[in-house]
Structures are given as structure tokens and as C-alpha cells.
Amino acid sequence: MASVASKLYSDDVSLLVLLLDTNPFFWSTTSIKFSQFLSHVLAFLNAVLGLNQLNQVVVIATGYSSCDYIYDSSLTPNGNFESSGSGMPALFGSLLEKLEDFAAKDEELSKEEEHEDRIASSLLSGSLSMALCYIQRVFRSGHLHPQPRILCLQGSPDGPEQYVAVMNSIFSAQRLMVPIDSCYIGTQNSAFLQQASYITGGVHHTPKQLDGLFQYLTTIFATDLHSRGFVQLPKPVGVDFRASCFCHKKTIDMGYICSVCLSIFCEHHKKCSTCGSVFGQSKLDDVSSVSNKKRKAPDT
Amino acid sequence: MSNQRKRLNGEREEDDEEDAEGIGEWERAYVDDRSWEALQEDESGLLRPIDNSAIYHAQYRRRLRILSAAAAGTRIQKGLIRYLYIVIDFSRAAAETDFRPSRMAIMAKHVEAFIREFFDQNPLSQIGLVSIKNGVAHTLTDLGGSPESHIQALMGKLEALGDSSLQNALELVHEHLNQVPSYGHREVLILYSALCTCDPGDIMETIQKCKKSKLRCSVIGLSAEMFICKHLCQETGGLYSVAVDEVHLKDLLLEHAPPPPAIAEFAVANLIKMGFPQRAAEGSMAICSCHKDVKIGAGYTCPRCKARVCELPTECTICGLTLVSSPHLARSYHHLFPIAPFDEVPTLSSLNDSRRKLGKCCFGCQQSLLGAGNKQGACVTCRNCKHYFCLDCDIYIHESLHNCPGCESIRRPKSVSLMEE
Ligand SMILES: [Zn+2]
Ligand SMILES: [Zn+2]
Ligand SMILES: [Zn+2]
Ligand SMILES: [Zn+2]
Ligand SMILES: [Zn+2]
Ligand SMILES: [Zn+2]
Ligand SMILES: [Zn+2]
Numbered sequence: 001m002a003s004v005a006s007k008l009y010s011d012d013v014s015l016l017v018l019l020l021d022t023n024p025f026f027w028s029t030t031s032i033k034f035s036q037f038l039s040h041v042l043a044f045l046n047a048v049l050g051l052n053q054l055n056q057v058v059v060i061a062t063g064y065s066s067c068d069y070i071y072d073s074s075l076t077p078n079g080n081f082e083s084s085g086s087g088m089p090a091l092f093g094s095l096l097e098k099l100e101d102f103a104a105k106d107e108e109l110s111k112e113e114e115h116e117d118r119i120a121s122s123l124l125s126g127s128l129s130m131a132l133c134y135i136q137r138v139f140r141s142g143h144l145h146p147q148p149r150i151l152c153l154q155g156s157p158d159g160p161e162q163y164v165a166v167m168n169s170i171f172s173a174q175r176l177m178v179p180i181d182s183c184y185i186g187t188q189n190s191a192f193l194q195q196a197s198y199i200t201g202g203v204h205h206t207p208k209q210l211d212g213l214f215q216y217l218t219t220i221f222a223t224d225l226h227s228r229g230f231v232q233l234p235k236p237v238g239v240d241f242r243a244s245c246f247c248h249k250k251t252i253d254m255g256y257i258c259s260v261c262l263s264i265f266c267e268h269h270k271k272c273s274t275c276g277s278v279f280g281q282s283k284l285d286d287v288s289s290v291s292n293k294k295r296k297a298p299d300t
Numbered sequence: 301m302s303n304q305r306k307r308l309n310g311e312r313e314e315d316d317e318e319d320a321e322g323i324g325e326w327e328r329a330y331v332d333d334r335s336w337e338a339l340q341e342d343e344s345g346l347l348r349p350i351d352n353s354a355i356y357h358a359q360y361r362r363r364l365r366i367l368s369a370a371a372a373g374t375r376i377q378k379g380l381i382r383y384l385y386i387v388i389d390f391s392r393a394a395a396e397t398d399f400r401p402s403r404m405a406i407m408a409k410h411v412e413a414f415i416r417e418f419f420d421q422n423p424l425s426q427i428g429l430v431s432i433k434n435g436v437a438h439t440l441t442d443l444g445g446s447p448e449s450h451i452q453a454l455m456g457k458l459e460a461l462g463d464s465s466l467q468n469a470l471e472l473v474h475e476h477l478n479q480v481p482s483y484g485h486r487e488v489l490i491l492y493s494a495l496c497t498c499d500p501g502d503i504m505e506t507i508q509k510c511k512k513s514k515l516r517c518s519v520i521g522l523s524a525e526m527f528i529c530k531h532l533c534q535e536t537g538g539l540y541s542v543a544v545d546e547v548h549l550k551d552l553l554l555e556h557a558p559p560p561p562a563i564a565e566f567a568v569a570n571l572i573k574m575g576f577p578q579r580a581a582e583g584s585m586a587i588c589s590c591h592k593d594v595k596i597g598a599g600y601t602c603p604r605c606k607a608r609v610c611e612l613p614t615e616c617t618i619c620g621l622t623l624v625s626s627p628h629l630a631r632s633y634h635h636l637f638p639i640a641p642f643d644e645v646p647t648l649s650s651l652n653d654s655r656r657k658l659g660k661c662c663f664g665c666q667q668s669l670l671g672a673g674n675k676q677g678a679c680v681t682c683r684n685c686k687h688y689f690c691l692d693c694d695i696y697i698h699e700s701l702h703n704c705p706g707c708e709s710i711r712r713p714k715s716v717s718l719m720e721e
Contacts, residue, residue: 136696162708280570
């Protein structure tokens with residue numbers, strides 16, 4: 001793919017696509033307020049833009065019922081740091097305005113449905129897909145482009161119903177050689193983000209103290225891809241490889257797999273709901289009978 | 301340009317038997333690229349690169365139509381767990397040099413590429429290698445899921461000796477494949493360079509035996525069509541083809557990489573119990589159950605008995621659970637849930653207004669769709685989410701991403717019910 005070859009150019013200029021979790025159901029449960037969180041993030045974005053004048057930042061909001069672009073530094077004219085009257089740098093002016101619009105619209109949409117008791121997930125699969133489309137466009141733009149990477153600032157729990165879509169995005173990012181960094185600020189751990197960072201060669205981190213978020217962001221996630229070779233970044237403390245079953249969208253670490261299409265189920269079914277195969281009624285509940293047969297064959 | 305081509309043809313005739321590629325390296329760059337064909341004249345007589353995007357997109361739409369037409373009738377049912385033996389004929393015919401530098405080297409090179417591609421497209425599948433030399437079939441590697449070990453064995457000793465024997469190879473492979481679990485697809489892919497086969501017995505019987513054991517045998521010939529190979533493929537439901545040159549050989553081989561349409565009777569569908577182990581932290585220390593040794597560094601933990609294993613996929617040595625890496629499985633899921641082709645939006649005026657309302661940017665990449673200059677805003681739309689996309693995103697979404705960004709950006713509980721139907 002041409003895009004891979006072209007990556008040799010300008011390897012310390014970054015395009016940072018930030019996926020910002022704005023799920024209101026998550027933010028109503030946290031110790032830190034969304035506005036405080038946002039001030040850490042904006043300072044971080046400013047730092048990234050300040051590191052290299054060619055650096056570019058794109059922000060996509062990951063909402064509860066929608067996703068949208070809320071900021072693109074390549075669209076605002078130079079002079080990001082000048083004040084625009086309201087006392088806010090122009091950069092943040094447009095970002096906050098769009099974010100407010102987005103949050104209002106997102107809330108409007110989420111009112112339409114009743115939601116469950118547990119904290120709902122946000123639409124990570126949507127914002128990841130959009131980020132990759134944007135990056136693909138940057139690759140198309142010619143040989144000289146910044147090095148893209150994605151940073152997920154996520155707090156909502158994984159949405160098991162997004163499993164296939166999230167995995168598809170991860171594999172596409174891997175093929176494009178775009179690392180997905182992830183900073184998880186929620187309470188459980190996120191199998192999606194751990195796998196995303198592990199597979200794409202990005203950094204995954206779970207900050208312990210959210211009031212120091214800015215420091216975590218700048219010391220870990222501001223590092224451009226070129227410098228990552230020289231910097232000690234946090235090593236993964238294990239990767240959660242659990243999958244989601246196709247029947248109930250539950251996260252599972254053990255399950256049944258259809259031998260024809262590889263669909264995952266949490267319990268025994270007579271028929272595969274994905275491909276329609278009817279399963280033989282041999283005692284293959286457990287794989288042991290097969291494994292005995294297999295063991296006769298030379299070691300695999 | 302025409303001068304150059306004529307000269308090339310002339311040269312070819314002079315030493316055609318000797319070497320069909322008798323052109324200098326520097327010339328070949330031009331012949332292969334045909335860079336002049338990518339130019340066109342504009343109104344003022346200046347040379348400009350041709351705008352290929354419309355052509356690419358049309359080609360892509362055609363590919364997509366063929367694919368979706370094929371998928372529409374049947375539910376997607378593919379044999380995703382495959383047990384494939386690759387048989388390579390290293391008899392003296394493999395030393396011939398009609399393929400450069402030799403048939404043997406070319407076969408090895410493209411089988412290597414094929415093995416990598418195969419494991420990418422067929423998680424959980426296994427390959428074994430068999431070679432024919434001196435009229436005898438040898439097992440190079442047993443069935444296994446690691447590309448590196450196969451490639452190493454293949455490249456180990458390249459030599460071409462003696463006669464070839466199709467029957468001996470089939471007997472050996474049949475013996476191996478008879479032991480694989482019944483849910484697996486049993487396949488044989490033979491790369492045959494000889495024009496004869498020296499067999500100890502009746503090969504027809506062997507072919508019937510293979511047919512009975514549901515071995516799907518395919519042959520790629522390197523010299524000319526042979527009746528016995530064709531017969532073998534017809535009987536067992538495989539593909540028979542003869543490569544005319546290196547590029548053709550490569551294409552023929554790669555045709556076997558995607559999973560073949562499963563024929564219900566060929567493998568019994570089954571539910572297999574599997575575990576998805578967690579990967580342990582880098583630098584953690586544990587005693588692995590596979591090597592019975594202290595290992596520092598990442599390993600995987602069996603979710604049922606918590607034993608540590610070093611590599612996936614494997615079978616837990618303690619409790620026997622099949623352990624796989626779930627991302628490995630997930631790689632093939634886009635086959636199962638393909639996204640519907642996008643509809644082309646008729647260009648210009650009539651729709652211009654409604655489009656302006658819906659947003660003038662591609663929903664995926666934010667590129668303007670009211671494109672100034674060449675194509676007046678050609679775009680496509682998704683039937684489900686009604687968002688508009690540019691042609692480049694259309695291709696990217698269907699051929700690499702396999703998600704519609706619009707549909708993924710809408711909360712819909714319906715995906716759950718869709719699965720339970
Ligand atoms: Zn069920
Ligand atoms: Zn289930
Ligand atoms: Zn199935
Ligand atoms: Zn071990
Ligand atoms: Zn175990
Ligand atoms: Zn686009
Ligand atoms: Zn859509």
C-alpha cells in the first residue's frame with residue numbers, strides 16, 4: 001500500500017486524532033467533573049500543537065447516541081494562540097462551541113430511548129471508524145503528511161454489542177500502521193482498548209489519579225512516534241483478550257465456537273444463528289474427545 | 301514509444317527460447333509501468349496525469365456487485381477451519397529453468413508467500429508440507445499453525461531428484477488427513493511439475509479412497525495439462541489449473557488462500573469449546589505448563605484451570621481446553637457481517653438542495669462533497685444511516701474497514717435482535 005511507504009517522511013510531525021468520551025451517563029458518576037477533565041485535555045492539546053508547528057490535532061466526540069468531529073486544527077487559521085475576545089484562545093473557542101452543540105444534540109437523541117441500570121457504553125466503534133476514514137484521507141493527500149495516531153480518552157465501559165465493529169477498526173488501523181493509544185479513566189478495565197493498543201502497537205494506560213491527568217497525558221501520550229524508540233513508556237500490564245458472544249452480547253473468556261463460521265456463543269446451541277449450520281449431536285460438548293484423536297497425530 | 305516497443309519485440313524473437321525476458325533492467329521499469337499511459341493531453345496541449353479515481357471507483361463497484369450477488373442467495377457459509385497439505389513435486393522436472401531461476405525456486409518462493417497469506421485469512425487452520433522426490437513422498441512438516449516452521453522446513457533443502465509419484469503422495473497425505481477432526485475441511489494442494497507419474501499400484505483406487513475420505517484435491521501444474529491430475533480434481537471437487545508464467549502461478553496459488561465455499565457434506569458443523577486466555581503482564585514470572593520451565597515475560601493464562609502456556613493457539617496441557625487468541629478469530633468476522641454496498645447519489649442540481657441540508661462533507665473523512673473542480677460532487681450514501689460518503693471512503697469502508705462509520709455512530713439495540721433471529 002502506498003500509504004505505508006510514504007510514512008518514511010517527516011516522522012516527528014504528528015497528526016493526533018483524539019477520541020473524547022462525552023457519554024453523559026459516565027460523566028455523572030465520576031469524581032472529577034467533565035469541565036475539569038476538559039481543561040486538562042485542552043492544555044494537553046495546546047502542548048501537542050506547541051511541540052511542532054506542523055503538528056495537527058483533530059478531535060472527535062464519542063457520545064452516547066452519536067459521534068461527530070468537533071475540532072480540526074488544520075481548518076483554523078494560524079494564530080491559534082491569539083485571544084478571540086472572550087478571553088479564551090481562538091482554538092478552544094470553536095472547540096467548546098461545537099462541543100456544546102454536540103452535547104445538546106446527543107442528549108436530545110439519547111432521551112428517545114430508555115436505558116438500562118448499568119452505565120451505558122459510548123459509541124467507540126463509530127468514532128474509531130471516523131478517525132480511520134480521516135487518516136485514510138490524510139494518506140491519500142500525498143507523500144508529505146504528518147504521522148497519524150489515534151488517542152482514545154475513554155471512561156465508559158465497553159459496549160459488547162460493538163465487538164465486531166471495534167475489532168474491524170483495530171485490524172484496519174493495524175494494516176495502515178496507525179497506532180491506537182488509549183487512556184482509560186473508567187473503573188473497570190477495557191478489553192477493547194487493551195486489545196486495540198496491543199494489536200496496533202500503541203500505548204495503553206490507566207491513570208491512577210485523575211486530578212493529575214494533564215501530566216499523564218503530556219508525559220505518555222504527547223510523545224511522537226519517532227521519539228517512542230528512545231522513551232520509556234508504560235509497558236502493558238497484561239492484555240484482556242476476552243470476546244463478546246454473538247447471542248447475548250456478553251463478555252466471556254470461554255465459549256463455544258461454530259466450526260463453520262467461527263461465531264462465538266456463550267452456551268450450547270443446536271443451530272448457528274450466524275451461518276445456519278446445524279451442529280452434529282456428537283458428544284463434542286467438550287473438546288476432549290477431539291483432542292484425544294488429535295494427540296495421536298504428531299504434535300502441532 | 302512505438303519504436304521502443306518494436307525493438308523489444310524484435311529482441312524477443314531473436315532469443316525467444318533462450319530467455320523471454322531479454323530486456324535490460326532499466327527498460328523493464330518502463331515496460332512494466334507503462335507510465336506513458338497514465339498521461340493525457342489537456343485543452344492547451346500540456347501533459348497531465350489522468351484522473352483515475354472515477355475508473356478505480358467503477359472497478360470497485362463492479363467487484364462489490366459481484367461479491368454481494370454471490371452472497372445474497374446463500375447465507376455465508378465458509379469452511380473456516382481447514383487442514384491443508386501442500387504437496388510439492390521436487391522430482392527432476394522441478395529443476396527445469398522455464399521459470400527463472402528454476403521451477404523449484406519459484407515454487408518455494410510463492411509457496412512461502414502463500415503460507416503467510418493462508419494463515420492471515422484462515423485463523424485456526426493448519427498446514428502440512430509434503431515433497432515428492434525420487435518417486436517417494438516425504439513429510440516435510442506435520443500439520444501445524446505456525447507459518448515460520450513450515451517456511452523453514454521448505455527452504456531447508458531445495459533439490460530436485462528422480463521421478464514423481466502422484467499416488468505415493470496421495471497415499472501419504474490421505475493417511476495424515478484421516479486423523480483430523482471431523483469438523484475440519486481436508487484439502488490437498490499439489491504443485492506438480494512432472495509430466496508423468498511413476499506409481500507402485502492403481503492410482504484410480506487411491507483417488508477413490510481420497511474421494512471417500514472427503515479430501516478436496518487441487519492441482520496446479522507447471523508444465524502441461526495431464527489427464528490424471530484433471531481426473532483427480534474432478535473426482536474430489538478440487539480445482540485444476542496450469543500456470544503459464546510466474547505471475548500466473550502466484551495468482552493460481554493465492555486463489556486457494558480464501559476459505560472455499562463449504563459444502564455441507566464435506567465437514568460436519570460443530571460447536572467447539574474454546575477459551576480466550578488473558579495475556580500476562582510483560583516481565584511477569586511463571587512456570588509454563590507446556591515446557592515445564594520458568595519463563596519470564598508474557599504468557600497466557602488458561603481461563604479454566606489458570607495454567608500458564610507460552611503460545612497460542614494451543615491446547616491446555618492441564619485441562620485440555622482449546623486456547624485461542626480471540627483477535628485471531630475476529631479477523632474473519634467481516635466475512636460474516638459484510639456491510640451493504642452504498643447507493644450512488646445522482647449528481648448535480650436536483651439533489652443538490654437536499655444534500656446541502658444533510659451536510660456537504662463526507663461523513664467519514666470530512667472532505668467536501670461539493671467538490672470544486674473536476675467531478676461535481678460524486679458521492680454515495682448508506683441505505684441504513686442515510687449519511688453521505690466520498691468515493692474514496694466508499695472504497696476504504698468496504699475493502700478495509702468493514703464498518704459504516706455512520707451506522708456505528710447511531711445507537712441501535714436492533715443489532716442484538718438481529719442476531720437472535
Ligand atoms: Zn443464546
Ligand atoms: Zn451469549
Ligand atoms: Zn456458524
Ligand atoms: Zn512453555
Ligand atoms: Zn486449562
Ligand atoms: Zn470521505
Ligand atoms: Zn451507514
